[in-house]
Amino acid sequence: MEPIERYRPIVDDWEAFRAACERPLPSAVRVNTVKATVERVRTVLDEAGVAHEPVGWHDLLFVLPEDSPGNNWPYFHGWIHGQEEVSAVPATVLDPEPGERVWDACAAPGTKTTQLAAQMGDTGEVVATDNNLGRISALRSNAERLGATSVAVTHEDGRNHSLKPFGGESYDRALVDVPCSCEGTIRKNPDAFDDWSLSHVEGIAGVQKAILTRAVQVTDPGGTVVYSTCTFAPEENEAVLDHVLSEEECELVEYDLPLTHREGVTEWQDESFDPSVTRAKRIYPHHNDTGGFFCAKLEVTG
Amino acid sequence: MSNDSTRFTRLPETAAEREDEERATREEVLAFWNERFGVDPETFADHTFWELGAGKIWIYRGDPPSPVEIEGLGMTFLRTRQEHWKPTLEAVQRFGHRARQNVVHLTDEQARRFVAGEDQELDWEGDWGYLVVTHDLAGAAEPVGVGLFVYGELRSQVPKGRRRDLDA
Numbered sequence: 001m002e003p004i005e006r007y008r009p010i011v012d013d014w015e016a017f018r019a020a021c022e023r024p025l026p027s028a029v030r031v032n033t034v035k036a037t038v039e040r041v042r043t044v045l046d047e048a049g050v051a052h053e054p055v056g057w058h059d060l061l062f063v064l065p066e067d068s069p070g071n072n073w074p075y076f077h078g079w080i081h082g083q084e085e086v087s088a089v090p091a092t093v094l095d096p097e098p099g100e101r102v103w104d105a106c107a108a109p110g111t112k113t114t115q116l117a118a119q120m121g122d123t124g125e126v127v128a129t130d131n132n133l134g135r136i137s138a139l140r141s142n143a144e145r146l147g148a149t150s151v152a153v154t155h156e157d158g159r160n161h162s163l164k165p166f167g168g169e170s171y172d173r174a175l176v177d178v179p180c181s182c183e184g185t186i187r188k189n190p191d192a193f194d195d196w197s198l199s200h201v202e203g204i205a206g207v208q209k210a211i212l213t214r215a216v217q218v219t220d221p222g223g224t225v226v227y228s229t230c231t232f233a234p235e236e237n238e239a240v241l242d243h244v245l246s247e248e249e250c251e252l253v254e255y256d257l258p259l260t261h262r263e264g265v266t267e268w269q270d271e272s273f274d275p276s277v278t279r280a281k282r283i284y285p286h287h288n289d290t291g292g293f294f295c296a297k298l299e300v301t302g
Numbered sequence: 303m304s305n306d307s308t309r310f311t312r313l314p315e316t317a318a319e320r321e322d323e324e325r326a327t328r329e330e331v332l333a334f335w336n337e338r339f340g341v342d343p344e345t346f347a348d349h350t351f352w353e354l355g356a357g358k359i360w361i362y363r364g365d366p367p368s369p370v371e372i373e374g375l376g377m378t379f380l381r382t383r384q385e386h387w388k389p390t391l392e393a394v395q396r397f398g399h400r401a402r403q404n405v406v407h408l409t410d411e412q413a414r415r416f417v418a419g420e421d422q423e424l425d426w427e428g429d430w431g432y433l434v435v436t437h438d439l440a441g442a443a444e445p446v447g448v449g450l451f452v453y454g455e456l457r458s459q460v461p462k463g464r465r466r467d468l469d470a
Contacts, residue, residue, distance in 0.1 A: 153374030
């Protein structure tokens, strides 16, 4: 049995889902408001003859049906950054305010980090953590090209994130976009399922639980934590939320998302999860013609 | 994981406060941008300046305790501890709109050659030294990077890793 077949019981319109997974995904870009406006990006893409289509649910995203971003003036100036539609969901849901302190727990290569910095008007502080030096170097060069002066980069495992370099200060919000089995990126990486194994899913779920736990611990009571993956596996999604709900002082909260989605599942194989996991959202490729994604919003209560 | 290459030290406000004679001060950094490029010191009122290693200055919006041992703090901003201080491409792209002098405006063709890393002859009557290089983008002048003007020639200072032959 193909691994993807395991999701047949939880995905509606299975044939449409399978067909969408086979279709490649066009390039998309985000306008970097630290350096440019939507109007100016639109003008410069028109001047360059680069076709671009707006994205209904997010003002700053464009789909480039014929081009890939990367070798044109707006990219060189840091006015745009390649970012798939669903990848813009978690920072949008976290919705940080100017001047806040935010932790980006698994930050490299910095696409979401720079989105957070732009949302905050490049004020406040985004502490961006990653455990891989090579990916950190990509994060740093992206942050510089996009002109983010409010991003501080730390090299550590998010499970053991230290507040010491910043004098012990905790955070207003945290973004926990964890490493995952990446099943939802199948349209960009047709080999996403080639190395799939249940033991990998279960192993990485342990890491995800520990990083999310740390994020809840370092966020102030009343603060917001967003948990996201680009995968369908309930082991990496609802089961991780269920774990942190039982161990830490936090709860899942409702939020609006103007993209078609399904609610989190409470039953999977022999397990059942906290009923509030229905407040998490599952985004499937066939509903909005995007990649697959999972996103949950938590409030720290204790 | 940490070593000396990750130890950021905050610049002292003034010469009176510094312990290392070679270290630039905040006052000197602001004076440099003001005197060379006409950038108002107020522009940087919300930012702090940090040195990593010898002479590599970073600009950061936050205010952590100094020194701080991490991998990155905002963006690279300025090279000091040499005869002529040199702003980075990133600093100029981010703050160069505020420059009122020593700014050279290139045609699209010249700007492409600049970004590709080529040196080119230039009719420039102003000062020699580092210039803010701009070109038109979406109908307005946009800073693209730092050039060095000497002997009738504009030398591209675009770092190797950022040079591009742009499509459009």
